[in-house]
Amino acid sequence: MSKNIFIILSVLSFTIACTEQQTEKDQESKGKDKPLNFVVIFADDLGYGDLSSYGHPTIHTKNLDQMAVEGQKWTNFYVGSSVCTPSRAALLTGRLPIRNGMTSRVNRVLFPDSHNGLPQNEVTMAEQLKKVGYRTACIGKWHLGHKEEYLPTNQGFDYYFGIPYSNDMDNIIPFRSAHGYIDFWKSEERKDINTFNVPLMRNTEIVERPADQNTLTKRYNEEAVQFIRQNKEKPFFLYLAHNLPHVPLFASKDFLGTSNRGIYGDVVEEIDHGVGQILAELKKNGLDENTIVVFTSDNGPWLIMNEEGGSAGLLREGKGSTWEGGMREPCIFWGPGRIQPGLVTQIGTTMDLFTTFSKLANVPLPDDRKIDGTDLGPTLFEKMPSIRKEVFYYRGDELYAVRLGAFKAHFITEGAYGPPAREEHNPPLLYNLEVDPSEKFNVADSNLDIIEQIQALVKKHNSDLVKGKDQLKDRG
Amino acid sequence: MSKNIFIILSVLSFTIACTEQQTEKDQESKGKDKPLNFVVIFADDLGYGDLSSYGHPTIHTKNLDQMAVEGQKWTNFYVGSSVCTPSRAALLTGRLPIRNGMTSRVNRVLFPDSHNGLPQNEVTMAEQLKKVGYRTACIGKWHLGHKEEYLPTNQGFDYYFGIPYSNDMDNIIPFRSAHGYIDFWKSEERKDINTFNVPLMRNTEIVERPADQNTLTKRYNEEAVQFIRQNKEKPFFLYLAHNLPHVPLFASKDFLGTSNRGIYGDVVEEIDHGVGQILAELKKNGLDENTIVVFTSDNGPWLIMNEEGGSAGLLREGKGSTWEGGMREPCIFWGPGRIQPGLVTQIGTTMDLFTTFSKLANVPLPDDRKIDGTDLGPTLFEKMPSIRKEVFYYRGDELYAVRLGAFKAHFITEGAYGPPAREEHNPPLLYNLEVDPSEKFNVADSNLDIIEQIQALVKKHNSDLVKGKDQLKDRG
Structure with a gap:
């Protein structure tokens, strides 16, 4: 290399470095002014002990583990109920299910023959964020009413793709089994998607019935990535509610048989793969510094499902119970440059997301009703103690x-x-x-x-x- | 800035950058040629679920968690026995305790009135490494014979500082309690260091009796750092065997009352603090790329100690048992630039350290006896499957x-x-x-x-x- 060329190259490299720095600064300040996007990834029946970062020895959730290293790993994070329907109602309304009638002594959740759903006068997180122009999508399991008036598109979501209730429902076989429901889960029929007559919907239309459950997680992940790509110019709220690892367990061919933990591990690792895809898509579109991603689950592991149920780790009991294993969940917050990385032993709940996101998006809370959420902002952004001291x-x-x-x-x-x-x-x-x-x-x-x-x-x-x-x- | 100065600075910065790269390469290849140092940090009665990186919600082991991020976190790592003496014999000899008489149907461990210890014809890891000139130190709990002939300095260690058996021993109070041993652990006497007449030794001399247990962990950590500093020019093997969190639990004033988990958490977090000190000292002396550090524990949590015993996380049972909670332990390997970071679900045991270190130090294994260890090298350095498929x-x-x-x-x-x-x-x-x-x-x-x-x-x-x-x- 001649000396002249060397000098020119040096100047060039120096100039490029300076320009890059300036661009980064611009982007940073630009990013901080833009409205935040929110992504909630919600698993189903995943236990406190089911991620490698929460102590599972053979389920390898490498993307969630990395998300936990880059973000906050909460160890005292709760859901609003130990079963599906009320837990989802709590997450989306920021209110205890007892306040909106979404919990009952008669039926623990909604069933395919249920008449009702989340009342229209409840304000969902999606409705709240739509007030300030967010694009909203619900991808995955709904379970807050399957009649048209209760579907996501009538509860603040611009778009819906998923199943309206649990993936084991609309199926009379288990209940007709000579030995009842539990025995059915040992039969080979549980492995056949045709056993479960669950519909797959896009907005208010059924597009597949029975849903091909083998590929649901894969398709949810793809839909989530597509929604992010399509809405990169607008603020958005993405609610990705996987219907797994709730039984019946299905995984796409890329994951089936790949985990040491068996089919349950295959399923969790496919969800984890989607987390990686979503974070990568955010980064690719320069949205990572402008988006808060939260991962958690609706309730603890369904222990009566034996090997096909999850693990609450060191916590007592699981799904359906008010012991810790029923209602304490893994919870990871991610938002590079905003969320202060580290372990958080403070108390938080899914209901707090309603309040926290409302504040971050500058939407006043509804003032005509009790909201149970608290603002997690001080803990997320400044590592301050949580405002919340109690759990019901x-x-x-x-x-x-x-x-x-x-x-x-x-x-x-x-x-x-x-x-x-x-x-x-x-x-x-x-x-x-x-x-x-x-x-x-x-x-x-x-x-x-x-x-x-x-x-x-x-x-x-x-x-x-x-x-x-x-x-x-x-x-x- | 004038254009000339600008050009000169650019050239300078470019040159410096190139020189730095070269120096790094030199150091790297230099480091790779030097003999490796080995540091084994061994906790006592710590359970599989007692680190935050293994799922504990309120014990915050930030240094070990960081070590796990930078190194390998093993989830199927075993000890040679579910109780203290045989487990330590297995670690140091690479042999099942049944082969060297260090396990018995009569007494599960050695006591202050025991006659014997690890037989002299056994080859310890320290003796093995001394064959090629390593400096060796045992800091902490020994428990392989307290009579002079069995002490560390007669088993291959150049230096010893610690207690010769468990920290609850040489104490007749528990056994004289009206309700026996377990009841003693609810009494206030357990909090008094004078209840336990355990000696603190330097080499073969008793230097303090009873040992001031409040500051033992702190002093062990300091001794470990000092040993590294003093031996930075030679290859060394440091065996830091904390006598905690085995009951009775004591912490120095900087840690007492600081953990949410109570005294048990204080104790584990003080051990974790020492891990941070050791890794920092290695880095400070440029030894980090030249040292393998391993952290694990001797056996599972002593569950009968209730709140003052640990947690095996999702594993069944604890110390004293052949269920997984008794013998599977957290295990983290660290060696920047050598150990391939990540989660390892392969099977390993403490006995494998004898074989692995011997190979890395180019010391032939003793050929006149059965060695139970296998070489973990392929997994540590290349993420290959472990050679070991079985555990006894x-x-x-x-x-x-x-x-x-x-x-x-x-x-x-x-x-x-x-x-x-x-x-x-x-x-x-x-x-x-x-x-x-x-x-x-x-x-x-x-x-x-x-x-x-x-x-x-x-x-x-x-x-x-x-x-x-x-x-x-x-x-x-």
Whole structure:
């Protein structure tokens, strides 16, 4: 290389470096002014212990693990209910399901013969964000009413692609089995997509029935990526609600048989793959510094499904229960340059997303009703302690347990699906969840003051509680 | 800036950049030629679920988590026994304790009135590495014989600083309690260092008695850092065997009361802090690319200690048991530029360190005895499948269970400390640990071929097994 060329190249490289720096700065400040996009990735029946970053030894969720390294990994994050329909209602409205009638003592969730759904007068996160011009999509499982008036496109979503209720529904075979529902899940019929007459919908139309469940996760992931690509110029809210790893378990051919954990692992790793695709698409379109992505699940693992159910890790019990395994979930927040990376042991809930996103998008909260969410912003962006100190654990329309700070009081306990029988506790059972996350050591006797504080909190909670009309009871 | 100066600066920056690159390359190749240092950090009674990177919600092990991100996080890593003395013998000799008499049906570990220790004809990892000029130190708990002939300085270590047996020993109070040993652990006496008459030794001298247990972890960490600093010019092997979180739990004032998890968390976070200090010291001295650091623990959590025992996460049972919680441990390998970062679901054991380190240091294995270790190199450096496919789970001198690939057969089961009573199984119980890490679903009936393979493996194992003379039985 001649000396002259060397000097020219050096100047050139220096100039390019400076320009790149300036461009980066421009982009950064530009990015910070633009409205934020929100992506909520919601799994179904995934347990606290089902990601490698949350301790699973053989499910390898490499994209979620990387997301946790780059973002915040929450370890005390809760859903609004231990079963599907009420949990989704809580997420989308920022309200306890007891307030909007989406939890019932008669039916725990909506069924294909249910009459109702999420009431129209509820404000969903999608409706909230549409007030300020967001494009909104629901991709995946809905389960908040399958009649047209209750479908996503009538609840604030511009676009819907998915199944209207659980992937095991619209199917009389399990209930007709000689040994009942549980025995059905050991039969070969569970592996046939034709056993489940679940419809796949686009907006309000059924486009496939039965849905080809083998490729649902793959198609949801593709639809999610496409929605991001199509809306890169506008602010958007994407609600990607996978219907797996809820049984029946299906994976596309690229994932089937690839995980050490068996079909359950295949399924979780395909969801994880989609997370990688989504984050890559955001980066590709320069949206990563301008988007908050949250990953969590609707409730704990369905333990009665044995090997085809997940794991709550060190937490007690699973789906259907008000023990921690039923309602505490893995939760990862991602937003490079905004979310402060690290482990967060503060308390948060899915209902807080409604409040947090509303604030970030500058949409006032509805002022004619109680909103249960709190703003997670201080924790997400400044690593401050969470505003939230309490969690209410409802089962049906009854308050079974309450967490206040480190302590959780169980007023009622009951097996998730079967024994042990319902039992009321007075004084309540009391666990220090920070010291004893597995709820093994009842410390009620030495903490009567804490019990009094929790009882006062319950009294306050009940004093202004307006129970919504039961939307789940009418069927057939 | 004038144009000339600008050009000069550009050339200069370009030249500096090139020189830096060259220097890095030099250092790299230089580093790769130097002998490797080895650091083994060994916790005591730490459970599979007790690090945040292995799923604990309130113990924040930020240094170990970072080490796991930079290194390899193993999820199927085992110790040689579910209790202290035999587990340490296995680590240091690369041999199953049954071969060297360090496991017994009479006493599960060595006690302060035990007569014997690790036989002199055993070759320790320290003796092995000394053959090629390594400097060696044992800092922390020994528990392989407290009489002078058995102490670390007579087993290949140039230097020893620590306690010769468990930190709850040399103490008659627990055994004199009206309600026995377990009840003692609820008394206030457990919080007084004077309750435990454990000696602190430097080489073969007692330097403090009772040891001030409040500051032991802190002092071990400091000694470890000092040893690295003093030996930065020579190859070294550092065996840092913390005596915590084995009860009684003590933390120095910087950590006491700081963890959400209570005293158990304080203790683990102080050990984690030391890990950070050690990695920082290696980096500061340019030894990071030239050192392999391994973190693991001797056995699972001591569950009968309630809140002061740890958690095995999703694994079944804990210390003292041949269920997974007793013998599977968190294990992190670190060696920037050498160890390929990522999650490893392959099988490894502490005994493999003997073989792996011997190979890396070019020391031939002893050829007059059976060595149970395998070389982990292909997995550590090339992410290849592990050579090891099997694990033997001994309790005392009996083989209770065997893992082969994904499957584990239990021939005998027994409560860790108390019920359920010992029970023999023929056919054995069989679990698929990859699909069912919690050992909940016995799949023996549908896998008779696997049971046959495991029985053949046991037959082969027994065919050339020479049991060592019981070193633990003589006491008093």
